[in-house]
Amino acid sequence: MAGTGTAHLRDSDDVLLRVENLVVEFPVGRTGLKVNAVSGISFDVIRGETLGLVGESGCGKSTTGRAIMQLPRPTSGSVRFEGNELTALSGDPMREARTRMQMIFQDPISSLNPRRKVRQVVMEPLNIWKRGSAQERSQKVDSILEQVGIDPQRAAESQAHQFSGGQCQRISIARSLVLDPSLIICDEPVSALDVSVQAQVLNLLEDLKKTYGLTLIFIAHDLAVVKNISDRVAVMYLGKLCEVAPSDDLYHHPMHHYTRVLLDSIPVPDPAVAVRKTAIEGEIPSPVAPPPGCRFNTRCPAAQDICRTQEPQLRELAAGHFVACHFPAETPVPNPR
Amino acid sequence: MSDLIQASSRDIAGPLLELTDVTTHFQTERGLVRAVDGVSFTLDRGKALGIVGESGSGKTILSRSIMGLLPPRGTVRGGSVRFEGREVGNLGRNEMRSVWGKEMAMIFQDPMTSLNPVMKIGKQIAEPLQIHLGMTKQNAWATAEKLLTDVRIPEAKRRLEQYPHEMSGGMRQRVMIAIALACGPTALFADEPTTALDVTVQAQILDLLGEQRRERNMSLVLVTHDLGVVAGHTDEIAVMYGGKLVEKAGTKRLFTHMKMPYTEALLQSIPKLEDPSHTRLHAIAGRPPDLVNPPKGCRFAARCAYATDQCVNEEPPLVAAADDPTHLYACWYPVGSPENDAAKERLAATPVSVGTAAGGN
Numbered sequence: 264m265a266g267t268g269t270a271h272l273r274d275s276d277d278v279l280l281r282v283e284n285l286v287v288e289f290p291v292g293r294t295g296l297k298v299n300a301v302s303g304i305s306f307d308v309i310r311g312e313t314l315g316l317v318g319e320s321g322c323g324k325s326t327t328g329r330a331i332m333q334l335p336r337p338t339s340g341s342v343r344f345e346g347n348e349l350t351a352l353s354g355d356p357m358r359e360a361r362t363r364m365q366m367i368f369q370d371p372i373s374s375l376n377p378r379r380k381v382r383q384v385v386m387e388p389l390n391i392w393k394r395g396s397a398q399e400r401s402q403k404v405d406s407i408l409e410q411v412g413i414d415p416q417r418a419a420e421s422q423a424h425q426f427s428g429g430q431c432q433r434i435s436i437a438r439s440l441v442l443d444p445s446l447i448i449c450d451e452p453v454s455a456l457d458v459s460v461q462a463q464v465l466n467l468l469e470d471l472k473k474t475y476g477l478t479l480i481f482i483a484h485d486l487a488v489v490k491n492i493s494d495r496v497a498v499m500y501l502g503k504l505c506e507v508a509p510s511d512d513l514y515h516h517p518m519h520h521y522t523r524v525l526l527d528s529i530p531v532p533d534p535a536v537a538v539r540k541t542a543i544e545g546e547i548p549s550p551v552a553p554p555p556g557c558r559f560n561t562r563c564p565a566a567q568d569i570c571r572t573q574e575p576q577l578r579e580l581a582a583g584h585f586v587a588c589h590f591p592a593e594t595p596v597p598n599p600r
Numbered sequence: 601m602s603d604l605i606q607a608s609s610r611d612i613a614g615p616l617l618e619l620t621d622v623t624t625h626f627q628t629e630r631g632l633v634r635a636v637d638g639v640s641f642t643l644d645r646g647k648a649l650g651i652v653g654e655s656g657s658g659k660t661i662l663s664r665s666i667m668g669l670l671p672p673r674g675t676v677r678g679g680s681v682r683f684e685g686r687e688v689g690n691l692g693r694n695e696m697r698s699v700w701g702k703e704m705a706m707i708f709q710d711p712m713t714s715l716n717p718v719m720k721i722g723k724q725i726a727e728p729l730q731i732h733l734g735m736t737k738q739n740a741w742a743t744a745e746k747l748l749t750d751v752r753i754p755e756a757k758r759r760l761e762q763y764p765h766e767m768s769g770g771m772r773q774r775v776m777i778a779i780a781l782a783c784g785p786t787a788l789f790a791d792e793p794t795t796a797l798d799v800t801v802q803a804q805i806l807d808l809l810g811e812q813r814r815e816r817n818m819s820l821v822l823v824t825h826d827l828g829v830v831a832g833h834t835d836e837i838a839v840m841y842g843g844k845l846v847e848k849a850g851t852k853r854l855f856t857h858m859k860m861p862y863t864e865a866l867l868q869s870i871p872k873l874e875d876p877s878h879t880r881l882h883a884i885a886g887r888p889p890d891l892v893n894p895p896k897g898c899r900f901a902a903r904c905a906y907a908t909d910q911c912v913n914e915e916p917p918l919v920a921a922a923d924d925p926t927h928l929y930a931c932w933y934p935v936g937s938p939e940n941d942a943a944k945e946r947l948a949a950t951p952v953s954v955g956t957a958a959g960g961n
Contacts, residue, residue, distance in 0.1 A: 319798040427887055457654040457825060462869040462883035469878065484799065491871040491879060510877040528803040530828035532870055534851045538807075538832035543800050546768050 268577035269305045271507050271585035277309040279478050280331065280446060285340035287323070287330050291551060299550045300326040302502035302558075303340070308446070313472065313479040315493030315510065317486055317525070321547050322499040324482045328448045331480070332366060333357065345445065362392060365439035369451035371431035375423035375438075382408070382418040385438045392442065403441060410474070411437045411467060429460035433467065440475065448480045453488060465492055486525055490514055495583075498522050501558040502550060504577060508584040518580055518591040521559050557589070565590050614685060615642035616787060616819050617666065622679035622689070624658075624665045631892040635661040637843035638679070640918075641928075643836075645786070648813060648820040650830030650851070652866075653840035656888050659823050662840065663789050665689075666821075667706055668696040684786065701732050705780035709792040711772035715764040721748075722760030725779050732783045747778040751808060770801035774808065781812060787819040788812075794829065806833050827867055831855065839863050842889045842899035845918060849927040859921060859934035862900045898931070906933050906943040 269283060287301040301323040308314045316324045330337040333349050342349040347360055368374045375384050382404060389400045405415040411433040413426075423431055432452060439447055449468070453461040469492065472479060483489050489496055489510070496513045498505045498521065506519040517523045524543045545562050548554055554561050560570040569589050577587045624636040636658045643649050653659040664670055666681055668691060681689035688699060708714045716724055725747055726740035735743065741760065748756035751774040764772055773793060780788055790809060794802035810833050813820045822834055830837050830851065837854045839847040839862065847860040858864050868882040886903040889895055895902065901911040910932050921927035933939040 319800065429887070458827075459654060459866060459869045459884035460887070462871070462881035463885070465871070466881055466883055469880075486799075487871040487873050490873060490877050491875070491881065493877060514873055524800060526873070528799045529873065530803070530806070530826065530832055531873075532827040532831050532855075532867060534831045534855050536832070544804075546770050546801060547798075 268585075268587060270577050270579060272305055272307050273309065275309060278307050279310045279312075279345060280480075281307040281341075281343045282327075282331065283341045283343075285327065285330055285342065286338045287326050287335075288338045296551050299502050299553055301330065301337070302553070304499070304502070304504045306497055306504070306507065308478055308480060310445070310478055311472075311476060312495065313481055313493045315489035315496040316480060316482045316499060317484065317489045317496060318499035319484060319525075319547055321501070321550060323502040323550075324484075324499050325450050327499070328366065328450050328480060328482050331448060332361060332364060362388070362442045363444050364446040364448065365442065365444040366448045366450060367432070367435050367439050367452045369455055371428055371435050371452075371455065372423055374435055375431055377423055379422065380419055381413075381421055381423060381426065381434050382415060384423070385418070385434060385441060388438065388442045394442070404437075407437045407440050408434075410471065411440075413437065427460075429456055429463060432456065432464050436464075436467065436471065440471065443475070444477070446478045446480065448482070450482045451484070452481075454483060454485065461488070468492065486514075486529060498525070501547060501553055503558050504587060505559065506584075506586050506588075507577065508581075512581065512584050516581070516584070516593065518584070518586045518593050519588050520563050520565050520592055523592055524562075524564075557587075565592070616645045616684060617643040618680075618682040619666070620680040620682075622662070622665055622681060623677065624661050624670065625676040625678075626671075627674040627676065628892075632676070634843050634891045634894055636665055637891075637894070639840075639843075639845045640679075641838060641845060641848055643787075643819055643821070645819060646813070646817045647836060648810070648822060648834040650834035650837040651821060651823045651840060652825065652827060652830055652837055654825060654866075654888055656842075656891070657840040658843040658891075659825075659840045660791055663706070663791055663821060663823050667700070667704055667789060668693070669706070701728050701783040701785065703785060704787045704789065705783070705785040706789040706791065707773070707776045707780050707793050709795050711769060711776050711796070712764060714776055715772060717764055719763075720760065721762050721764065721767075721775055725760075725775070725782055728779065728782050743782070744778070747782055748775070750781070750812070751775075751778045752804075753778075769797055770805065773797060773801075773805055777805075777808065777812070781816070784816065785818060787821065789821045789823070791823045792825070793822070795824070795826075802829075809833070827870065839866070842894060843891055844899060844930065845928070846900065846931070847927075847929045849921075849924070849929075853924060853927055857921070857924075857927070857936070859927070859929035859936065860900075860931050861904050861906055861933075861935060861940070864935050865903075865905075905947055906940055908933070 283305045284303045285301055286303050289298040289300060291298060316327060318324045331342055345363060349360060352360055386400060386404045408415045408418050413430060413433055453464050456464060481489060481492050493510045496510045497507045500521050505521045517526055543562055548561055556571045556573055557575050560566040575587045575589045577585045580586050580591060620640050622636060622639045626633045626635055639662055651659045680687060683703060722741055722744050725744035729735045729740040729743055730737060744760060745756045748759055753759055753771060753774050794805050797805060809820060822830055824830060834851050837851050838845055839860060841862050847863050865884045869884055871881060884903050889899050897912045897914055898916050901907040916930045916932045918928050918930045
């Protein structure tokens with residue numbers, strides 16, 4: 264049940280990104296109220312790893328991705344990336360740091376400038392940063408376009424609307440790669456695509472990750488997709504982390520009740536699997552007035568009095584498997600309601 | 601007009617819905633778009649049919665063609681749509697008004713834009729009751745409250761006085777369902793009803809639709825791109841590709857004995873929870889056909905791993921499976937045939953790097 268804590272952070276030279284006690288709040292007009300979008304979460308990503316961030320709309324997963332980029336800056340907390348404290352950077356050093364981390368968005372068509380030729384869109388980061396000679400830039404762009412499966416000739420002649428959604432997402436991926444970033448934050452990159460095209464893009468991301476030695480943060484609401492691409496998965500609920508675990512562990516032994524509900528809610532494409540009775544009632548509470556204690560207590564099947572008053576901390580219940588819950592699913596629950 | 605429909609009782613024999621060679625083409629600057637191109641099938645009373653396909657497969661246009669909800673300009677319709685034994689495919693909007701709501705109702709993907717933002721929820725439910733069923737205002741509001749309770753909205757009386765923006769996406773979709781159910785339709789069309797919703801709310805809405813269908817003995821047509829959604833909530837599935845019906849069978853049968861390579865590819869491209877992470881996905885190379893100039897043979901041939909010259913040149917007819925006359929498919933070399941098995945062996949013997957960076961869409 265959505266809690267805080269830093270027990271799951273790793274001490275390693277290989278840590279590329281370390282986020283501690285990240286808080287993002289937005290004011291609600293002039294009411295004095297605020298949206299608690301992200302309320303003190305911590306996680307780290309080591310080089311070459313793919314971290315999946317999963318949760319329902321409003322859980323703060325996209326806000327977390329943007330706060331890492333400092334777009335907008337978090338309300339408080341620390342974001343260390345490649346040894347730099349990003350929250351302390353501004354101006355040119357901040358812009359320079361951003362070239363090392365790139366973002367891919369959900370809607371591939373609207374994230375490309377509609378009036379420019381696609382090859383220009385991909386080349387622009389190189390022009391802004393004046394990387395290499397004109398010829399080197401051309402070669403680099405063409406080679407990356409080839410790698411994502413887009414014909415450079417066609418890219419030089421066409422605008423975004425002349426490509427399909429899947430192709431536009433490939434172009435966005437190409438654009439994110441030209442500055443040789445170490446970290447790519449993918450915010451729901453396949454949820455607007457058809458399932459057949461989604462598989463193409465997921466396979467492409469896996470290939471490019473190997474080729475370029477990339478580290479990925481993969482934000483999505485679809486658990487099956489997140490499981491497929493991630494090494495570790497962090498489950499978010501209403502601005503808090505519920506559970507962090509290696510992805511196969513998380514799916515075989517979900518310990519947080521919310522993770523279980525999420526897994527049970529997925530429709531299985533096999534009629535032989537009986538449809539489970541709706542796993543959970545109600546909907547996610549408003550982040551303007553989150554419930555006290557564990558934020559999941561209003562919908563949790565195992566909630567006790569303590570869950571309504573005391574916030575659970577993340578603790579390690581199996582190797583590398585961290586859960587923020589007073590009564591995790593695999594331990595006995597005292598005096599059930 | 602409405603007497604005519606009243607006369608067709610819900611107990612008469614024959615299928616509820618019968619489509620024969622339905623075509624819906626749109627005139628555009630690029631030419632004639634063959635969005636739905638000769639679709640025939642029947643749907644029985646009280647059954648749930650899933651229509652599955654990728655974007656651009658014609659699944660939405662097909663359901664709108666049945667409902668008569670198409671833009672009047674530039675639309676060329678053909679074929680026959682019989683509902684309760686009566687031809688509705690050629691009716692105009694004014695004539696359809698007596699059919700909408702009472703006979704067929706529809707819910708859409710986006711519950712925010714389908715509700716009137718400046719009208720109270722109660723009025724939006726009560727109004728069709730007053731118009732279609734001639735209820736008094738008082739009766740209609742009382743019925744509206746009962747409907748909200750039926751779709752599991754707590755504090756129904758208070759909710760009647762609210763506006764759509766005061767409700768969450770899941771609540772709004774429940775209101776849409778309440779409005780669709782208000783006049784007791786014989787068939788409910790749901791076009792991607794849960795695509796805009798979170799996965800936990802999606803499960804609640806699908807349960808609700810199934811429950812209401814059984815209670816009201818209503819037919820349900822569930823249009824979706826998600827094979828997971830239809831697997832647990834339908835009796836039959838129709839698979840569309842490039843404006844054509846390419847396979848139709850009972851839900852269990854379709855998943856265990858699929859004939860069409862497209863259905864097989866669609867199912868294989870879904871990431872599965874039980875597979876270990878980093879399992880390579882079976883992507884379908886390429887993209888759906890251009891419906892202005894559809895290919896002359898099988899429309900899936902260009903993306904099909906088993907396609908031959910015959911597939912490229914000759915269009916396969918929709919035929920019934922030898923062991924199940926209700927299982928229809930359109931393929932020259934269906935999954936399980938000797939030719940298809942041989943092709944599978946050939947493909948397995950020559951490992952191609954499936955889904956490399958290059959290739960298509």
